[in-house]
Amino acid sequence: MAYKISQSCTGCDICRTQCPTGAIKVKDNQTWIDPNLCNNCEGYYPEPQCVIHCPISSPVPAHGKKGRYKLNERPATSPDLFADDKTNPFASSIVIWEACNLLAQGLSLPWHTDASGKFCYQRQVRQGQGQVDFWLTDRFDTDSTDTLSADKAQATLEAMDIKATCLHLIYAAHATALEKPWQEEFTVNDVQIENYLGLEKRTDLSKAAKLSLIKQLAQQPCQISIGAHWSKQGKVPEFSIPQSRLWHLQPIEHHFQEDKQGYKHLVGLTFRVRAGIWAKYFLNRQGCQNRTAFYQYGNLPQSLLSAVISNWQHHQGATRMMLWLLFKTRIGKRQRITVPTLMRVAYGEDKLLRASSQRDERKRLVRTFETDLEVLSHYGLKPVFDPVTYLPEIQPMWAKLGELPDDADAALEFWIQDGNSNRRLTDAAPRGKWNLLMKARILWFELKAEWEHALTTVEPNKVRLTKRKTKSHSFILSGADVIAARQRNKLSQRDLAQLTGKSQSWIRDIEKERFRIKLEDQRLLQEVLGLAELSSG
Numbered sequence: 001m002a003y004k005i006s007q008s009c010t011g012c013d014i015c016r017t018q019c020p021t022g023a024i025k026v027k028d029n030q031t032w033i034d035p036n037l038c039n040n041c042e043g044y045y046p047e048p049q050c051v052i053h054c055p056i057s058s059p060v061p062a063h064g065k066k067g068r069y070k071l072n073e074r075p076a077t078s079p080d081l082f083a084d085d086k087t088n089p090f091a092s093s094i095v096i097w098e099a100c101n102l103l104a105q106g107l108s109l110p111w112h113t114d115a116s117g118k119f120c121y122q123r124q125v126r127q128g129q130g131q132v133d134f135w136l137t138d139r140f141d142t143d144s145t146d147t148l149s150a151d152k153a154q155a156t157l158e159a160m161d162i163k164a165t166c167l168h169l170i171y172a173a174h175a176t177a178l179e180k181p182w183q184e185e186f187t188v189n190d191v192q193i194e195n196y197l198g199l200e201k202r203t204d205l206s207k208a209a210k211l212s213l214i215k216q217l218a219q220q221p222c223q224i225s226i227g228a229h230w231s232k233q234g235k236v237p238e239f240s241i242p243q244s245r246l247w248h249l250q251p252i253e254h255h256f257q258e259d260k261q262g263y264k265h266l267v268g269l270t271f272r273v274r275a276g277i278w279a280k281y282f283l284n285r286q287g288c289q290n291r292t293a294f295y296q297y298g299n300l301p302q303s304l305l306s307a308v309i310s311n312w313q314h315h316q317g318a319t320r321m322m323l324w325l326l327f328k329t330r331i332g333k334r335q336r337i338t339v340p341t342l343m344r345v346a347y348g349e350d351k352l353l354r355a356s357s358q359r360d361e362r363k364r365l366v367r368t369f370e371t372d373l374e375v376l377s378h379y380g381l382k383p384v385f386d387p388v389t390y391l392p393e394i395q396p397m398w399a400k401l402g403e404l405p406d407d408a409d410a411a412l413e414f415w416i417q418d419g420n421s422n423r424r425l426t427d428a429a430p431r432g433k434w435n436l437l438m439k440a441r442i443l444w445f446e447l448k449a450e451w452e453h454a455l456t457t458v459e460p461n462k463v464r465l466t467k468r469k470t471k472s473h474s475f476i477l478s479g480a481d482v483i484a485a486r487q488r489n490k491l492s493q494r495d496l497a498q499l500t501g502k503s504q505s506w507i508r509d510i511e512k513e514r515f516r517i518k519l520e521d522q523r524l525l526q527e528v529l530g531l532a533e534l535s536s537g
C-alpha cells in the first residue's frame, strides 16, 4: 500500500519532514515516494500524513480509486450561501476590497518595504484619515503573523491564484451571517465550494483534482495579515488594529474513504474559518447601532464567482476589472472611471508605462483592453462611454456594431448613412488613439439585475454619512458653474440636454438660475460635466 506524488507537486518539501517512515525523497529536484518504505502511515497515524500536510494534497494512492466517492457522515456546515440562487450579503469594507485587489493584482500593486523592514502594501483612504497595511505571512494554518521576507513574499505573490479571490469573497459572505464574526467561526466544505464556484459541472476535472484546487484556493486568503489605523469619523472613535490575520483558518479536516486494499482516498474537506479582529471594527452590527464601529456590506452576485472561474485564464484583465468593479459600483452606480485607472487595475502600472513608450506594446494593450471590455459587457457590466472624451472613433468595434439596428431595412439605411458620412464605422482608428484613450472616461457601467441589486443595500453608517454629506452639499452648483463646465467640455446647451436626458429649456433655466437645482440633478450634472469625482474610499 504505497502512495505516489502527482504531477501537481510544487516541490515545497513540506511533506518530507512529516513522513514517519522516511519514504519521501527528493532526486533531481523531483519529490517521490519510495514504495518499499511507504506503509500508508500504518502504526503511526490513522491517516496518511503526506496528504494532510501537503498544501495541495498532491500525494494519492498508487492505485486509482474505483467507484463513486461517497462520504456518509460530514461535519455540519454553516447554511449555504445564495439561497435565492443569485446574491448573498458579503463584507465589503476597504479591508476586504483591498485584500481582494491583493489576491487579484498581486505584484502589480505598489508594494514596498516599510519602516520596520517588512514587505508591505499600504492603502490610504479619505485623504489619509484611514490606512490599511497588508503583509503576507508564512503559514496559513497558525495564528502567527510572522511576515514573509521580500523575496519570499514576491514568490508567494507570483504564485497566488486569482481564483482565490472567490474563496476570499465566500468567506466575506459567510462572515456577514454571524453576529460577532471576529469571535465566531463559520464552517464550509468542499461540496459547498464546488457549488458556489460552479465546479460541479466541470467533468474535465477529477474529484482529486477538484479537492486539490479547493484546498489550495481556500488557504491563500488566509496567508494575508492586516493592520489599520482609522481616525475619528462621525461618532465612531479613532481606532488602531494591530497586525493580525485577515482570516483564521483552523486545521483543515480531511475526510478519507478506505478501499478494499486498505488505501485511504481523500474524498472531502471541511474548513473552519474565523474573521480577523478587523471585523470588530468594520463588520460589527451592534457597534454600528451604537455608533462605535462600522457595518459595511454589499451583495455578492454568485454569477461573479463563476465568471472568475470561467475567465481567469484567457481574460485575466477582465477578471480583475470585474472584481474591482464589484466594490467600486457599490459606492454609487454612476461612477466616472478613466481608462488609465481601469487599465492599471487590469494590467498594472508597469504595462501601462511600457505601452506609453512602445508602439507594439501599445497596440497589443489596446486590443486586449477592448476585448476585456467586451467580456465585461457579456457578463452584464456594459460600459457607457463618455461622449465627450471617449469619442465613437476610439470606441471598440464591438460597441459600435452594437448600435446596428436588428431590422434588415433599418440596418441597410444605417450602412447607407454610414457610407455617406465623413468617418465610417469600419475606418481605422485615428492617429493618436492612445493619447485620446489616456484622457477618455467611462461614465458608468450599466449593470445587470443582480449587480443592480448589489447596490440597493447600503450599510447604515453609509446612509447616515451620505445624508449628512448631501445636505451639506445642497445647492452647490450655480448657473455660472454649469455654464463654465459646459463650455470647458465644449458642449452646447443642446449637447448637455442630450447627455443629461433633460430638455434644452431646462438647461437654459438652470444656467439663468430660474430655480434651484434638485439634489439628484446636481449629481447628474456633476457626473456629466466632470465637476466632481466621487470618493473611492
Ligand code: SF4
Pocket: 002, 003, 018, 019, 020, 021, 022, 023, 024, 033, 037, 038, 039, 040, 041, 042, 048, 049, 050, 051, 059
Ligand atoms: S502515506 Fe505515510 S508513510 Fe506513506 S509516504 Fe505518506 S506519510 Fe510517508
Ligand code: SF4
Pocket: 005, 008, 009, 010, 011, 012, 013, 014, 015, 016, 031, 053, 054, 055, 056, 057, 058, 059
Ligand atoms: S507537500 Fe505536496 S507539493 Fe510539497 S513537496 Fe510534498 S507533495 Fe509536493
